[in-house]
Amino acid sequence: MKFAATFLSDPPPDLLISRAQQLEAAGFDYAYLNEAQTLFMDPWPVFARIAEATESISIGPCVTNPTLRDPVVTAALLATLNEMSSGRMVCGIGRGDAAPRTLGRRPATVAELGEAIRVIRGLVTDGSALIGSQQVTLRWNRGWPIEIWGAGYGPRALGTIGAHCDGFIVQAAHEDFLELAKGFAGDTTGDTESARPLLAMVAAPALVGDMDRGCDKLRWFVPSVANHVAELTGNYEGPLPTSMTDLLTGRSGYDYQTKGRMHNPGADYVTPEMTRAFTFVGPPEAHIAKIARFADLGVDVINLYLIHDEIDATIEAYGRHIIPAFR
Numbered sequence: 490m491k492f493a494a495t496f497l498s499d500p501p502p503d504l505l506i507s508r509a510q511q512l513e514a515a516g517f518d519y520a521y522l523n524e525a526q527t528l529f530m531d532p533w534p535v536f537a538r539i540a541e542a543t544e545s546i547s548i549g550p551c552v553t554n555p556t557l558r559d560p561v562v563t564a565a566l567l568a569t570l571n572e573m574s575s576g577r578m579v580c581g582i583g584r585g586d587a588a589p590r591t592l593g594r595r596p597a598t599v600a601e602l603g604e605a606i607r608v609i610r611g612l613v614t615d616g617s618a619l620i621g622s623q624q625v626t627l628r629w630n631r632g633w634p635i636e637i638w639g640a641g642y643g644p645r646a647l648g649t650i651g652a653h654c655d656g657f658i659v660q661a662a663h664e665d666f667l668e669l670a671k672g673f674a675g676d677t678t679g680d681t682e683s684a685r686p687l688l689a690m691v692a693a694p695a696l697v698g699d700m701d702r703g704c705d706k707l708r709w710f711v712p713s714v715a716n717h718v719a720e721l722t723g724n725y726e727g728p729l730p731t732s733m734t735d736l737l738t739g740r741s742g743y744d745y746q747t748k749g750r751m752h753n754p755g756a757d758y759v760t761p762e763m764t765r766a767f768t769f770v771g772p773p774e775a776h777i778a779k780i781a782r783f784a785d786l787g788v789d790v791i792n793l794y795l796i797h798d799e800i801d802a803t804i805e806a807y808g809r810h811i812i813p814a815f816r
Contacts, residue, residue, distance in 0.1 A: 490780065490784050490788070490789070490790070490791060490815040491518040491519070491789060491790045491791075492516070492517045492518055492519070492790070492791055492792075492793070492807065492812055492815075493517060493518060493519030493520070493521055493551075493690070493692075493790055493791070493792040493793065494508075494512050494517055494519070494520060494521065494792065494793045494794075494795050494804070495521040495522070495523060495551045495692065495792055495793070495794050495795065496508055496520075496521070496522055496523070496795055496796075496800075497522075497523055497529055497749055497796055498522045498523055498524065498525075498529035498530045498531070498532040498535065499529055499530065500530055502530070502534075502535050502538065505522065505535050505539070506535070506538050506539055506542045508520070508795075508800070508804075509539045509542065509543055509546060509548070510542055510543060511801070511804050512546060512804060513543050513544065513545060513546040514808070515804050515805070515807055515808025515812065516807075516808055516812045516813075516816070517546060517804075517807070517808075517812070518546065518547060518790070519546065519547045519548075519549070519579065519790070519792070520539060520543070520546050520547070520548050521548075521549055521550065521551035521581065521792065522535060522536070522550060522551070523550070523551060523552075523749065524550045524552065524553050524554070524588060525586075525587045525588040525591065525748070525749075526557065526588065527588070527591040527592060528587060528588075528591060528746070528748065528749070529749075532550055533550075533566055533570075536548050536549070536550075536570050536578070537570060537573055540570055540573045540574035540577065541573065543574075543577075545577070546577065547577050547578070547579045547636070548570070548574060548577055548578055548579070549567075549578055549579035549580050549581060550580065550581055550582075551581035551638075551640075551658070551692070551792065552581035552582050552583045552638075552640045552658070553580065553581065553582050553583075554582065554583055554584060554585030554586075554588055554589065554596070554597060555582070555584075555585070555597045555601050555602060555604075555605035556584075556585040556588065556589040556594060556595075556596060556597050556601075557585070557588055557589060557592070557594075560604075560605040560608040560609050560612075561608065561612065561620070561625060563580070563605075563609055564608065564609045564611075564612035564613050564618075564627065565612070565627060565630075567580055567609065567613050567633075567635060568612065568613050568616075568627060568630040568633060571613070571633040571635075576633045576634070578633070578635065579635070579636040579637070579638065580609060580635060580636070580637045580638070581637075581638045581639075581640060581658060582602070582605065582606060582609070582637065582638070582639055582640070582654075583602070583639065583640035583641060583646075583658075584596040584597045584598070584599070584601075584602050584641065584646060585597050586745070586748070587745040587748040587749075590745045591745050591746060599645045599646050599649050600649075602639070602641075602646065602649055602650075603649040603652070603653055606637055606639065606649075606650075606653040606654060607653060608620060608625075609635070609637065610635060610637060610653070612625065612627050612630070613630070613632075613633055613635040614632055614633065614634060614635055615632055616628070616630040616631070616632050636655050636656075637653075637654045637655050637656075638654055638655065638656045638657065638658050638688075638690055639653070639654040639656075639657050639658065640657070640658040640660060640692075641657070641658075642660075642670075642717045642718070642720070642721050643673070643720075643721050643724055643725055644673040644725060644727075647670055647673035647674040648673055648674065648675070650674055651673070651674035651675040651677075651678055651687055652675075652678065653678070654678060654687075655678060655687075655688055656678075656687060656688030656689060656690055656789065656790070657670055657674045657687065657688075657689060657690070658690045658692050658792070659689065659690065659691050659692065660692050660693065660713075660714065660717070661691075661693055661714050661767045662691055662693035662766075662767055662768055662769055662779065662783075663732060663766055663767050664782065664783075664786065665730040665732045665733065666732075666733070667689065667691060667783070667786060667788065668786075669729070669730070669733075670689075671689065671787075674687060675687060688789040688790070689787060689788045689789055689790075690788070690789065690790040690791075690792050691783050691788050691790070691791055691792065692791075692792035692793075692794060693710065693767060693768045693769060693792075693793070693794060694707040694709075694710045694768045694769070694770075694793070694794040694795075694796055694797070695768065695769035695770070695776065695793035695794065695795065695803060695807075696768075696769075696770050696797050696799055696803055697771075697772065697773055697776060697799075697802060697803045697806035697807070697811075698771075698772070698799055698802060698803075699771075700761075700765070700770060700771040700772070700775070701761065703764075703768075703770040703771060704761040704764040704765060704770055705761075706751055706797045706798070706799070707764050707768045707770055707797065708753075708756045708759040708761075708763075708764045709749075709750060709751050709752070709753035709756050709796075710764070710767060710768055710794070711736065711756060711759040711763050711764060711767055712740065712743060712753060712755045712756050712759065713743075713748060713749075714736060714767055715736035715737060715740050715743075716740075716743040718733045718734070718736050718737060719737060719740070719743075721733075722734070722737070732766065736763070739758035740758065741755065741758075742755070743755060749796055750796075751796060751797050751798070769791075769793065773806050773810040773811055776806075776807075776811050777810070777811055777814050780811070780815065781814075781815075784815065793807070
């Protein structure tokens with residue numbers, strides 16, 4: 490099992506760099522920053538400083554999108570940062586949620602997402618990709634392997650992610666969501682000749698400490714999951730588990746301007762039971778037990794959304810107690 494953590498791209502940048510160093514010292518494998526330029530700083534300049542301040546941890550966005558930045562520009566950034574980090578960049582990507590919507594734009598289509606992944610991989614790995622009828626080349630890029638993770642909920646998005654990415658991201662620490670995503674994405678990625686196992690990442694908020702206090706501080710996440718479920722029910726006619734549809738009871742809409750904020754006013758209806766079901770919360774043994782269940786289900790990476798005011802204690806607990814239990 491590998492471990493990642495994602496931080497909001499809030500100022501000051503020096504704190505984010507320090508957090509990445511904390512993760513590396515604690516034994517984490519990935520340090521991610523989120524991306525939504527109207528709500529947070531742009532993470533890409535911060536990646537350059539994290540690359541200089543760390544030695545081994547992988548770095549990247551969780552997640553970028555093809556809507557606000559041309560995939561050629563994203564590929565060039567990844568390749569440049571690979572030069573600075575000795576090839577430690579990874580890329581999480583999705584259709585775009587809060588980032589385009591807060592600008593009055595639509596998320597990328599599934600086809601646009603698939604094309605962006607193809608272009609980014611080609612330009613970063615091989616330095617060249619066919620775009621339309623033109624062969625585009627990053628002439629300075631010597632080529633780097635790139636690990637690409639795709640985030641999505643529905644069958645079309647996850648089917649595309651399964652075909653083009655190294656792994657898929659399930660943004661909920663719930664077994665039903667994982668099993669549904671695995672069914673949509675499939676077991677392998679690549680074409681017939683180069684097929685390889687598709688990796689799975691479970692991403693959700695995490696807080697190590699008192700269960701009741703933790704549930705109160707992580708309740709903001711449930712409306713975000715419910716919002717994705719609401720979109721899924723509008724586009725997917727197949728059956729969904731009650732653990733997903735029950736999230737819509739009591740929901741009154743979603744404000745993208747408050748996404749990712751601990752004191753989200755739209756979370757008043759969320760119960761402690763709902764928070765426990767979709768996050769990693771409680772004492773270390775509760776985290777270990779839940780992660781062990783995901784390990785048994787074939788999950789490769791646990792990604793902690795560290796969005797609360799007990800980050801230092803949670804990183805320390807993972808480094809001392811939880812990560813060693815899986816090494």
